């Protein structure tokens with residue numbers, strides 16, 4: 001195992017290097033797979049509501065397009081930078097290959113705190129950023145989706161801006177859209193359902209009874225909130241959840257659906273929810289639970305805190321929550337880590353279904369979407385688990401070996417132009 005410094009890009013490169021070594025890839029192919037195909041930085045001028053001009057920086061990285069158009073979310077977060085977007089785009093490449101869907105990997109973002117913007121400011125920012133991306137994106141080129149700090153309304157503005165530029169309505173340019181403009185049934189909960197299915201697959205594999213399991217979920221956003229709810233509904237006891245302001249804990253279990261309603265009713269944070277103790281995000285990661293689901297940001301389990309992480313199973317709702325060095329420690333300790341590119345692959349799987357429906361202009365029922373998602377997640381989990389067991393490697397390495405191997409194969413088969 002090769003170790004790295006802890007940044008998302010570094011972690012992604014270490015994971016690729018481990019897979020490349022396992023696959024016996026030569027240095028040239030390894031280099032080709034590491035280097036982003038395109039990476040652009042755009043200036044995004046925003047007129048604030050008070051008339052002031054603020055110039056923000058946006059990014060879009062198309063990491064690899066060998067298996068199909070780029071696919072990946074758009075993040076609005078103050079610490080977003082080019083290296084982070086490159087890492088997230090690389091993970092999308094392996095994730096799409098692992099899930100068996102015909103996409104390459106991409107990611108985008110703007111370094112901004114969306115909570116500091118009014119709704120009209122967010123709309124202007126999104127539309128200007130989308131306009132800068134028009135030459136790069138499209139249903140056959142690169143298809144954005146929501147990520148941290150963006151949502152289906154953001155996707156609606158991007159779709160509308162892109163359509164205004166092309167001169168006709170192009171629903172397939174983004175996924176994670178509202179249902180009224182070509183969204184898919186089941187997309188909003190897809191990533192979370194995939195996380196729940198991954199937790200249950202890991203519990204089955206290790207002979208544990210889901211009904212006796214305690215779970216902690218870091219991040220109560222689009223992924224974490226519904227993952228907590230689905231796990232609760234399926235019989236697990238969700239004892240702790242958190243958001244950027246802190247966490248809450250109740251050893252008897254929380255009711256995630258009631259907490260979601262509490263937030264929808266105007267509460268700004270989970271902290272202070274009646275009947276719970278307040279804990280920090282660090283304390284949440286170190287709770288004595290059966291399953292830990294990090295579903296916020298990357299790099300939260302590091303060499304600094306990994307020795308205090310007690311959960312025997314970690315299911316990565318977030319992308320890159322465990323640094324490469326911490327991953328090695330967890331692996332040595334026998335902790336079962338279901339890696340991000342598998343555990344949260346349900347989101348991109350249903351994004352793919354949404355794109356297929358948009359292109360065919362023919363829409364499926366929620367049951368059809370959910371059945372296809374379950375089949376896809378089940379196949380991917382079984383492939384990773386089988387490789388990990390037969391080759392005696394971690395689930396992380398196995399997932400990367402499959403994903404990276406498929407992309408390398410696509411390059412070899414296509415050949416190099418010119």
Ligand SMILES: NC(=O)c1ccc[n+]([C@@H]2O[C@H](COP(=O)([O-])OP(=O)(O)OC[C@H]3O[C@@H](n4cnc5c(N)ncnc54)[C@H](O)[C@@H]3O)[C@@H](O)[C@H]2O)c1
Pocket residue numbers: 146147148149150191218219220221222223224242243244245281295296297298317318319320344345347348
């Ligand atoms: N949205 C998707 O479909 C999707 C799909 C695959 C993977 N992911 C990944 O899942 C993760 C969460 O994405 P999301 O779409 O739910 O974002 P989101 O913006 O909806 O939610 C993020 C949550 O994390 C919390 N948070 C932010 N900073 C934190 C911190 N420092 N400590 C603790 N909590 C913090 C926020 O308060 C919020 O509750 C990201 O890693 C994202 O890349 C998302």
